Amino acid sequence: MSDADLIDETGEEIATGTLPLDAWHRARGARMVEFAGYHMPIQYEGIMAEHLWTRQSAGLFDVSHMGQLLFRTDDGGDLNGALEALLPGDIAGLGANRQRYSLLLTENGGILDDLMVTRLPAENPFDTDGLYMVVNGATKIDDISYFLEHLADHVMINHLEEQALLALQGPKAVDALARLVPGVTGLVFMTCGGFEWDGKPLWISRSGYTGEDGFEISVGAEHVEALAEALCAQAEVKPIGLGARDSLRLEAGLPLYGHDLDEETTPVMADLGFALSKRRREEANFMGAARILLEREQGPAVKRVGLLVEGKQPVREGAAVLDSDGSEVGKVTSGGFAPTVGAPIAMAYVPAALAAPGTTIQLSQRGKVHQATVTAMPFVPHRYVRAGAK
Amino acid sequence: MSRYFTEDHEWVDVDGDIGTVGISEYAQSQLGDIVFVEVPDEGKDVTKGDEAAVVESVKAASDVYSPVSGTVIEGNSDLADNPALVNEDPEGDGWFFKLTLSDASELEGLMDETAYAAFVAKL
Numbered sequence: 422m423s424d425a426d427l428i429d430e431t432g433e434e435i436a437t438g439t440l441p442l443d444a445w446h447r448a449r450g451a452r453m454v455e456f457a458g459y460h461m462p463i464q465y466e467g468i469m470a471e472h473l474w475t476r477q478s479a480g481l482f483d484v485s486h487m488g489q490l491l492f493r494t495d496d497g498g499d500l501n502g503a504l505e506a507l508l509p510g511d512i513a514g515l516g517a518n519r520q521r522y523s524l525l526l527t528e529n530g531g532i533l534d535d536l537m538v539t540r541l542p543a544e545n546p547f548d549t550d551g552l553y554m555v556v557n558g559a560t561k562i563d564d565i566s567y568f569l570e571h572l573a574d575h576v577m578i579n580h581l582e583e584q585a586l587l588a589l590q591g592p593k594a595v596d597a598l599a600r601l602v603p604g605v606t607g608l609v610f611m612t613c614g615g616f617e618w619d620g621k622p623l624w625i626s627r628s629g630y631t632g633e634d635g636f637e638i639s640v641g642a643e644h645v646e647a648l649a650e651a652l653c654a655q656a657e658v659k660p661i662g663l664g665a666r667d668s669l670r671l672e673a674g675l676p677l678y679g680h681d682l683d684e685e686t687t688p689v690m691a692d693l694g695f696a697l698s699k700r701r702r703e704e705a706n707f708m709g710a711a712r713i714l715l716e717r718e719q720g721p722a723v724k725r726v727g728l729l730v731e732g733k734q735p736v737r738e739g740a741a742v743l744d745s746d747g748s749e750v751g752k753v754t755s756g757g758f759a760p761t762v763g764a765p766i767a768m769a770y771v772p773a774a775l776a777a778p779g780t781t782i783q784l785s786q787r788g789k790v791h792q793a794t795v796t797a798m799p800f801v802p803h804r805y806v807r808a809g810a811k
Numbered sequence: 812m813s814r815y816f817t818e819d820h821e822w823v824d825v826d827g828d829i830g831t832v833g834i835s836e837y838a839q840s841q842l843g844d845i846v847f848v849e850v851p852d853e854g855k856d857v858t859k860g861d862e863a864a865v866v867e868s869v870k871a872a873s874d875v876y877s878p879v880s881g882t883v884i885e886g887n888s889d890l891a892d893n894p895a896l897v898n899e900d901p902e903g904d905g906w907f908f909k910l911t912l913s914d915a916s917e918l919e920g921l922m923d924e925t926a927y928a929a930f931v932a933k934l
Contacts, residue, residue, distance in 0.1 A: 463870075464843060467843055467844050468843055468844055468868075468869040468870065469843075469844035469869060470844075472869075664843075664869060664870055668869060733846065733847045733891075733894070734847045734849070734865075734867060735846065735847060735867050735872070737871075737872065757869060757870075758846040758847070758867070758869050760869070765846075765847075787872075
């Protein structure tokens, strides 16, 4: 592989793409929608039931639309430094089999994407050393272009277009997956490793996007249907669509790129300060560092917060946040009915003066005013299995 | 009593000059889990084709249009506490509102059950 075969520019908008599990979803009765340029399942039996099933048992999500990337150097060149020039995280300090949340930033500190980056161990299914990264599906082509433009020339990028990605999430995910791949019980939150199932290589991390314990499994596209079938044959597991994925991540307080994060928001505004590693803040040499560090010092003008909405009517993306005079001072960026909370919840950007938990604010949607209270996130406690807590 | 349907998937049962309005089985199946319903207040005048109620699923908010013009005499108060009634029994207990019809001739432009079934079959 080489830089050149990464991206032919064919990704630039053609017909809606088909993912490896397309026929499998349809055969299972999924309602398909267009998302991130692909046909994807929005729901099977219903969003509410799928959401609650994931919280109590285990749900299988097809997230093969996401971009899986490998970064390496051939000549012993500095891979960590090259990535650190762009990302605000401590890449050099990332040990083998460790995963970290990070951000792709503009020079002005805006967020181009959020991502997971992993240090590959010597033995792994990709037969390379270096870093493995998962980026958002809707942004992957732009991300690759950005890396090609800004990353030092000695770094090679490989877009793993032949890899599918599954997420198995929920308190019983470990029971179901361990029956197929016993070794996964050795993983804890944000660690990963190479495994085998039925002779096929898998790359598995203990992580996800629901707030529950669970795993993300990278598998060759030619094997993904057999694996999905084997997982759904476990009594704990049902396939879950994008609809419940969205309501689960909202309850978990996890932002969605393109909605709660974009080029106009910085990590400080988005309350993602944990992604700015201490050493990197001190070195102040990542993309957008000048603005981000100043904002961190002085406090952001607006901040992403969680909202509990009074009543039963959902307040959704696009609704206005009003100050006490009725002037618009912010926006709801995600919102909906939260099945586990049993009430409508939302994420919004509000002025710093209104960002403290307990603050009551007003939201305006389609001519109607709703009361809401700023609340700490997550809305539903995370249940990650962390090191030392096993 | 006769039942009429609109192309927007509302139904109206007509008994004398009183109409009962709801959304069809097909509509609820498309909407998915319904989490909120807003019905019009008693005394509100509604016009055929105008927004008269709101129904929200986990996914999205949708307007419900009145199939006929008239004056609302009752909203279904059960839906405030139990919006899922629309999923369970959309063409029965999950009705939205009752109204007195101001122009019974408006019914002529609506579909009967057979015509509506054929309409849905083509969607």
